[in-house]
Amino acid sequence: MTTSVRQDDGDRRRGRRPGGTDTRAALLAAAREVFSEQGYDGATVRAIAGRAGVDAAMVNHWFGGKDALFGEAVLRLPFSPKELLATLLDGDPADLGERIVRTFLTRWDAQDGGVFAALVRSVAGHEQVAHALRDFFIRGVFGQLVPTVADDRRELRANLVAAQMIGIGMVRYVAKFEPVASTDIETVVTAVAPNIQRYLTGRLD
Amino acid sequence: MTTSVRQDDGDRRRGRRPGGTDTRAALLAAAREVFSEQGYDGATVRAIAGRAGVDAAMVNHWFGGKDALFGEAVLRLPFSPKELLATLLDGDPADLGERIVRTFLTRWDAQDGGVFAALVRSVAGHEQVAHALRDFFIRGVFGQLVPTVADDRRELRANLVAAQMIGIGMVRYVAKFEPVASTDIETVVTAVAPNIQRYLTGRLD
DNA sequence: GTCTATACAACGATAGAC
């Protein structure tokens, strides 16, 4: 996990602080960490502000409240559906399943799995989060991806691909089952990709 | 979702009730509902007691606290690993994947999906719950199941089967993606079972 | 009369808002 957000400092001593930009960014980074570790309910405004090295009142000042901070910090995922689609569609459709597994694992591993865990942990009672998740994965990613390789049952195929990837994420990042939680990406890719490929282009009946 | 457990009579006087009431059972039923809807943190003792039509102090009186109530209401799953194993192992190993998918969907559909959702939502900051989940599924169910059909990479296979089923559960019960959330069980079985079967007995490299 | 299930009030902690 990344370490504390605002390094003690020495590097921005002189003169007046350059306005709020630093504080806002520090709060965003701290919020990603704390929400990832604690989930929405467990993360307190004071803990986030503390990690950012500012007063808790700054959360209200810069974001208007805990909800808004969560939306900006966590729901704003570290990759856009657009860019993700471009990466995945670049190559042989027969290898799409492989690219999907590898790309998702690579991105989420780079986040320490924290963003995935934060999302899952925060779906609780927060229909807004569930809705955002649904939009992102089904409409934004898999829903766009599937029509490029399949003609029938597109929604079902998109659901199944999402289910498999979410399941892998749950096992690797949230529940931390071994060996999947610790093995290298390529082992998982080799094991899972054929199943994704079947969901994409195989017969489902 | 089922409605309130004890009809509200407006007659909540102090003191012992006339015979026939079962406050303990009412609290258990209400707790399953509320934990399912809100997760562990979101579910308040007062909300649970309110739905059961009794005072919040009853939770402490009958269970000793919120933690213990959660344990009895949610972690006490509606089926034992033992009985589950017997059901799944009864039949042709070549159809095991199919039986796994059908059995899990049938059981969880019967619970309104609430128990699954409660578990997932409560894995949050509660390592104890995650650990119980891990034990139940990996050691208690899939870990026992896989060795009967596979010789190599048993742990990996068990993880992958668990991942696929958890993913389906997430999509059907928690995130509620369509069409998987609403379609009949057999459609899902037909679509998913071959992939489970590959995880059980296929080549993973 | 005794036991116990129950409701109500209040406590201490802690959260987010302002």
Next chain:
DNA sequence: GTCTATCGTTGTATAGAC
């Protein structure tokens, strides 16, 4: 920093069962 709301929990009085 203060305010207010709400949480889980505890103490206690009371109504009914036995």
